[in-house]
Amino acid sequence: MTLSQLEPRLGDRSLFPDLEARAYLAHAAVSPPSLVARRAVIGLLGDYGRRGAGAFGITLDQRERLRQKLGALIHAQPGEVALVPNTSLGITHVAMGFPFERGDRVLCFRGEFPANVTPWQRAAELFGLELAWIDADLARTDPTRFFAAIDAECARGVRLAAVSAVQFQSGLRMPLREISDRVHSVGGALFVDAIQACGSVPMDVEADGIDALASGGHKWLMGLEGAGMLYLRGALSRAMKPHLAGWLSHEDAFSFLIHGPGLLRYDRPVRTDAGLVEGGAFSSVGCVALEASVDVLAALGVANIHAHANGYLDALEPALVARGFRSLRGTTPAQRSCILGVLPPAGDARDAPWWSKALADRGVATSSPDGVLRFAPHWPNDVHRELGAVTDALDDARSER
Numbered sequence: 001m002t003l004s005q006l007e008p009r010l011g012d013r014s015l016f017p018d019l020e021a022r023a024y025l026a027h028a029a030v031s032p033p034s035l036v037a038r039r040a041v042i043g044l045l046g047d048y049g050r051r052g053a054g055a056f057g058i059t060l061d062q063r064e065r066l067r068q069k070l071g072a073l074i075h076a077q078p079g080e081v082a083l084v085p086n087t088s089l090g091i092t093h094v095a096m097g098f099p100f101e102r103g104d105r106v107l108c109f110r111g112e113f114p115a116n117v118t119p120w121q122r123a124a125e126l127f128g129l130e131l132a133w134i135d136a137d138l139a140r141t142d143p144t145r146f147f148a149a150i151d152a153e154c155a156r157g158v159r160l161a162a163v164s165a166v167q168f169q170s171g172l173r174m175p176l177r178e179i180s181d182r183v184h185s186v187g188g189a190l191f192v193d194a195i196q197a198c199g200s201v202p203m204d205v206e207a208d209g210i211d212a213l214a215s216g217g218h219k220w221l222m223g224l225e226g227a228g229m230l231y232l233r234g235a236l237s238r239a240m241k242p243h244l245a246g247w248l249s250h251e252d253a254f255s256f257l258i259h260g261p262g263l264l265r266y267d268r269p270v271r272t273d274a275g276l277v278e279g280g281a282f283s284s285v286g287c288v289a290l291e292a293s294v295d296v297l298a299a300l301g302v303a304n305i306h307a308h309a310n311g312y313l314d315a316l317e318p319a320l321v322a323r324g325f326r327s328l329r330g331t332t333p334a335q336r337s338c339i340l341g342v343l344p345p346a347g348d349a350r351d352a353p354w355w356s357k358a359l360a361d362r363g364v365a366t367s368s369p370d371g372v373l374r375f376a377p378h379w380p381n382d383v384h385r386e387l388g389a390v391t392d393a394l395d396d397a398r399s400e401r
Contacts, residue, residue, distance in 0.1 A: 006036055008296045010308045011382035015296075022363035023386040023393075028168065028196060028339050028376035029367040031222040033289060040292035041224075041285050048284075059284045066291045070229045073294060073302070074194075074213065075204040080237070082230045082274035085282050087195045088115045090214025090230035091162075093277040094191055095119035097240040102128035104159035107150070107183070109136035113168045116193040120162055132158070140172045140330055150182050158188040165197035165213075169372040170328035171339025173201060180209030189236065195219055195228075199293075200309060200338040200378060202302050211236050217286065220338070220378065222293040227286025232274040242270045246279020297379075305379045309338035312383040316340060316375060319391050323398065324348070328372065341372040358400065362393035 008015060015034040016024075024032065033041075047055040063083060071081040084090040096119070106120050106129050124131050132153045138146035150161075161183045166173050180190040189211040197203055199220030205213060213231040217223030232240070247253055249270050256263040270276055297305065310333075317327055317340055324345030330336045344352055352368035359366050367374045375390075377383075 008034075008036075008300055008379065010300060010304065010379050011384075013380040013382070016380055020363075021360075021365040022389045023381065024365045025375045025377050025381070025390070026365040026367045027200075027220060027222075027378040028171075028374055030218055030225075031220065031378060033224060034222065034293065034296065034380075036296055037223065037289040037292045040288040044285060044288045059287070062284075062291060063287055066287055066294070067229075069291060069294045069298065071231075073198065073203070073298065074231060075206050076231050077234065079273040079275070080205075080231055080234055082232070082277045083282065083287065084214065084228050084230045084277060085226050085286075086228050087193060087214045087216040088119070090228060090277070091116060091191070091193065092119045092122075093230060093244055094212045094214070094232075095123040096126075096243045097277075098123070098160060098189075098236075099239045099241055100127045100129055100159060103130065105130045105132055105153070105157050107132045107134065107153050107158045107161040107188075109134055109163050111136040111167060111169065112162075112164055113193065113195075115195075116162055116164055129159075132156070136163070136167055136174070137170065137172065139174055140170060140328070140335060143175075147178065147182075150179060154182050154186045154188070158183050158186055160189045160191055162191045162193070164193040164195075165203065166194075166201060166337040166339065168196050168339075169369055169374065170330075170341040171196075171337045171374070171376075172328070172330050173197070173335050173337045175334075176208040176210065180211075184209060196339065197337060198229075199297050199302065200305055202306060205231055205233070217290040217293070221290060221297070222378070223290030224283075224286045226283035227290045230274060230277055232277075234273070237274050237276065238272045240276060242276055244279070245270055245276065249276050249279045300379055306338060308379055309377045309381070310336055312377040312381055312386075313338070313340045313375070315383050315387055316390065319387070320375075320394070323394055325373070338376060338378065340375045342375070343372065355397065358397035359390075359393050362396055364390050364393045 067081045110133055134149045183190050192210050192213045194213050194215040198215040211233045216228035218225040250268040251271050320342050325342040328341040352371050352373040355373050356366045356368035
């Protein structure tokens with residue numbers, strides 16, 4: 001394949017020649033790597049194969065490029081983005097390092113993926129915090145009650161609110177700006193789990209008032225498992241308590257390896273930028289794949305990707321509803337991500353995992369978290385070529401006895 005053929009185009013899956021599914025709609029679970037990402041990985045492995053330790057310096061420069069590109073994707077400032085292996089560890093760094101005081105209240109949301117719950121439960125136990133809960137789906141079903149509930153919790157005091165940018169089952173895009181305004185008004189901070197948003201939903205940490213954000217790279221960012229990012233607003237990174245730290249968390253950490261004897265020290269201060277969480281070695285392969293994929297996303301434009309995927313879902317949703325499925329999609333454009341979650345037809349004994357497997361057997365890849373059948377197209381999907389395959393698979397599965 002020539003370089004010109006490697007150029008990404010909305011609705012064109014040429015960069016995924018080995019993809020087996022006729023319609024791959026499981027990007028909310030794991031995205032397949034493109035040829036661009038795969039070639040970047042092969043190139044890095046070749047560098048290590050030829051040069052061994054001599055290739056390590058190249059990876060340091062590459063990681064700095066990646067930090068800058070991820071920062072640009074979410075409109076962060078230099079020094080506010082660090083690389084982490086996954087969303088869970090990014091959240092854990094914030095939960096363990098946030099400057100909590102005993103008795104502080106943390107606002108959580110029922111229905112969140114456990115990665116954005118467990119670290120706050122551990123922090124509550126370790127630091128004597130109180131967890132408050134609101135049903136996340138109220139933001140879809142009854143926004144007035146949702147905001148009233150947040151106001152009531154804020155009136156009691158909220159030190160931090162932890163919410164996902166996009167709910168993993170329904171695909172509901174949460175009203176981040178409205179939440180942050182309320183939390184900030186009582187001196188609190190907003191943490192966002194963005195793994196179901198980054199790469200497919202426009203994210204702006206400044207415009208949305210986000211103080212910290214974590215995202216893995218293997219879903220909508222279309223990288224590999226083992227490489228992701230953590231954003232820390234500058235003021236927050238300077239206030240963090242580095243309970244989780246490693247040798248690379250220190251300032252000037254590499255000097256003793258590069259500049260000669262007498263520089264091995266254990267008293268170097270811990271960094272005060274987001275890099276304080278980068279405690280040790282992690283996946284260079286994941287980082288080069290992620291950079292290659294972020295370049296593709298930047299070239300296409302996240303806003304364009306969001307519009308493209310929602311055009312697909314605009315056509316798919318009524319086809320599902322006509323077949324008895326119950327849509328959980330937000331009713332307004334502001335509530336919509338690139339995920340369409342549906343419930344199986346009422347009275348049908350076949351549950352979401354059954355439907356997901358039946359569709360997979362017919363060449364349509366979906367996922368089924370916690371009883372929801374989830375359709376999640378990305379930029380390579382083409383509704384004109386794929387919608388017929390999806391509806392045919394649904395009808396054929398429905399006729400199965």
